[in-house]
Amino acid sequence: MSGLPLKWAIAGDGTSVAYRDSGGAGVPVVFTNGYATSTYYWDGLVEALGAEVRAITWDLRGHGRSKAARDPQSLTVAGCADDLRRVMDAAGVERAVLVAFSFGCQIVLEAWRLMPERVMGLVPILGPFERPFDTLISPKVGPQLYEVFRRVRPQWAGAMLKAGAWSGRMPGVHFAARLTGVVGRGVRAEAMRPFYETLGGIDAPSWHALGLAAQDHSARDLLETIDVPTLVIAGGRDVFSPGELGREMAAMIPGARLMWLEEATHTGLLGHPEPIAAAVRTYLKAFHTPPAPAVSRERADVVGA
Structure with missing residues (x-):
């Protein structure tokens, strides 16, 4: 996807929102990122799906x-769902399957509230449906x-982001992240490099506002109303979104399927790309x-008579 031309939608506040469109003839699928990430997380999945989407x-x-x-x-969750709608409008896509990672799951669930008629299906991956800080690491932590986080001023938030980006270059950080389960055992340091590079470029006020919005949001009331095909993907070792x-989300959505990846951490898209793509x-x-059934010439002649 990185080789495709960058296109733009305009958010409700006038901000330019970047998107890329493969323009294929397959099923329209919109991929929504998680918090503090960018589109690189989708590269492997998009490549694996190929012309199908x-x-x-x-x-x-x-x-x-x-x-x-x-x-x-x-930058509320509803505001992000409206951004998603505007991206679809700019791309000329009336209906699409919405695939999301982490915080993006809250956004696509809110999109169901905003525009259910434009949602063909939902695939929440390794993400929550409400108040993510309540279960981050543990219900106490x-x-x-x-x-x-709530008390951090935006300028301090910027310093936190820069520190996170800098830490990714420190020897031993990747090993420690894998040891503690923050990063999956099968995820190489090279695969995480775009994450640290992204951290350094995030706008601090936007990042801080999104964190507050995520914690204020719940889609619990929506789950039982979802009537489109839904696949929920969850990781057994995910400490960010347990x-x-x-499992609870899938149980509350009528007819939803659950894919359980016992060894997946929050980096499951990088560590378990093959089973997720399958x-x-x-x-x-x-x-x-x-395809429509073939019509014989004799039958065609009758129909056209």
Whole structure:
């Protein structure tokens, strides 16, 4: 996807939102990023799906190639869902399957509230449906981290992002991240490099506003109303969005399927690309329109008479 031309949608506050569109003839699929990430997380999955999908990837305001939010206060989860709608409008896509990672899961669930008629299906991957700090690391640790985060001024948040980007270059950091389960055992340091590079370029006010918005949001009331094909992918070793959240989400969505990856951490898209791609490919078969049956010449002559 990185080789495709960059295109732009305009958010409600006037911010330029970057997206890329493969323009393929397959099932339209919009991929929504997680918090503090960019579209590189989707490269492996998009490549594996190939011509089966028309892949559209986009960056949240203040992240990746998108510009800093002109009005950070508009960066609610509903505001991000509206950004997603505007990306679809700009791409000329009326309906699409919405695939999301981490915080992006809250966004696509909110998109169901905003525009259910435009949602063909949902694939939440390794993400929550409400208040992510409540279960971050543990029910005791996460809320305390949120209280610290809530009090951080935007300029301090920028320093935190720069420190995170710098730490990625320190010897031993990747080993420690794998040892503690933050990063999956099969994820190489090279695969994580774009993550650290992205951290350094994130707009701090946008990042801070999104963190607050995520914690204020819940899609619990929406889950039982979802009536499109849904595949939930959860990781058994995910400390950022515990797999049990995915299990609960799948149980509450009528007819949803659950893919459980016992060894997956929050970096499951990088550490388990093959099984995830296989599951998504199987899921997408439901959206392929079978070819119309051939009509014999004799029958055609009768119909045309």
